[in-house]
Amino acid sequence: MGKQDEDVIECKREAMMGPTNYIGMRMLADSLQRLRAVVALR
DSSP states (O other), X not given: OOTTOHHXXXXXXXXXXSOSXXXXXXXXXXXXXXXXXXXXXX
């Protein structure tokens, strides 16, 4: 995983430009959960 990884890019985008409401927070949490699963499998 690196800066060019699709999941990392999506998490950064959600964190920096996502809506600051419940839906945006859930989308960021889901993105972070996917990253966590990938890191756990390595």
